[in-house]
Amino acid sequence: MHPWIGLSENVRLGVLTERVTPELVDRMLAEHCCEGSRPGALPPRFMVYFVLALALFQQDSYDDVAENLVGALGGMDQSVPNKSSFTRARQRLGAGPLEGLFRALAGSVAPEGLAGSFYRGMRLAAVDGFVLDVPDTTANRVFFGGPSDVKGRDVGFPQTRVVTLTETGTHASIDAAVGAFNGGEPELATRLAGSAAGMLVLMDRAFPGVALWKAYTQAGAHLLLRARSCVAQRPTQILADGTYLARMSLAGQRASHPGGVTVRVVEYRIDGGEVIRLLTDLLDVDAYPAAELAALYHERWEAESAYRQIKTFLRGPAQVLRSAGPELVRQEVWAHLVVHHCLAQIIMHLAGAGGLDPDRICFVKVLKHVRRSVIRQRVQMPMKLKTFLTNMAAKIGRKLDNGARRLREADRFLKHPESKYGPRYRNSRGHPAPRPTRKVPEKIIEPVIVA
Structure with a gap:
């Protein structure tokens, strides 16, 4: 019998569990007929949290993501199942429960x-x-x-x-x-x-x-x-x-x-x-x-700013998704959308606590705090969750607040030329190299009046 049987049901997703609750996950599994017929090391509820963790830790391998989830739960990180077991469990789960979570x-x-x-x-x-x-x-x-x-x-x-x-x-x-x-x-x-x-x-x-x-x-x-x-x-x-x-x-x-x-x-x-x-x-x-x-x-x-959060900060710049089949690709994309929406909700909570516009809350630092909460399993008790969010809110003034947005712009150029070995100051299509973002005065909008 695998050591995880009976224990993996206790795994949670850190502070995100406040929104992706076990009850909500179980309801989505029931609606998409993914309830487990017998207990196992990788039951459906655990796999939902695992797929969301794959999106949260996009740059990590299956082993690393599993260790992030179970490392604080009594030695489970010493008996992580192999990659093929996770892949088969993802295939059994399908994309339906993750899409259902997003829509809920x-x-x-x-x-x-x-x-x-x-x-x-x-x-x-x-x-x-x-x-x-x-x-x-x-x-x-x-x-x-x-x-x-x-x-x-x-x-x-x-x-x-x-x-x-x-x-x-x-x-x-x-x-x-x-x-x-x-x-x-x-x-x-x-x-x-x-x-x-x-x-x-x-x-x-x-x-x-x-x-x-x-x-x-x-x-x-x-x-x-x-x-x-x-x-x-x-x-x-x-x-x-x-x-x-x-x-x-x-x-x-x-x-x-x-x-x-x-x-x-x-x-x-x-x-x-x-x-x-x-x-x-x-x-x-x-x-x-x-x-x-x-x-x-x-x-x-x-x-576009929201897509930058998903594609550059959450997924990682120019990263390729990890799924080799269409159903698992869809599953992975819905997981990214679920995680990003939960992060937006957390940012709104922190902005409300600090009396700030949510644009001023640093997405990257919130993402790092949420990842830490998963590794530490800081949602095992409601008081720990409340303390975690309180501590995050206390950091708004010195860490999470980016300040008011400045008027900035940069010329739009081709960012990924066909060859990275072209001339130093011009890309492969002959365009000048992009200039850095700079401060600019406010734009003047002039209406065009048709006589």
């Missing part, structure tokens, strides 16, 4: 009045997507696909695509969809429409389309989307503030086709640069001034 936990967390989270009574959210590299196995390549060159040859790793509905003020995920690289972001984004009711949703210019527009507006959401210059370019009515109404139709249709939609077009420049075009269903020029919408659109970048 995800949602908006910003309290009323939090800066950057609301606009005229509507909660602000952003839809965007990112890709994650997965191991280059035949199964992953067939299921997910990946980038290719002009001749159709595979380039780099297969990739899975993730699209999220993110609360701009807190970086918390409200909903998410996981798919293949070969599937488009708009298709995944359309699946999230039902979770956006009552919100003002921001998207970049990769998303505008009639199907997506109708899905969100029919679900009760409002939209503020950037668009290409060829979209809704013919005014049908000039409004009082210089914005105008136009028709957005499917490709190949006339503007008057009944299958299209009427949108309000807001155009502006930043520091005299290119014209930026926004589409919105907020047609009242008095209730929703163009200048406010132009300034508001830049909150969309908060989704």
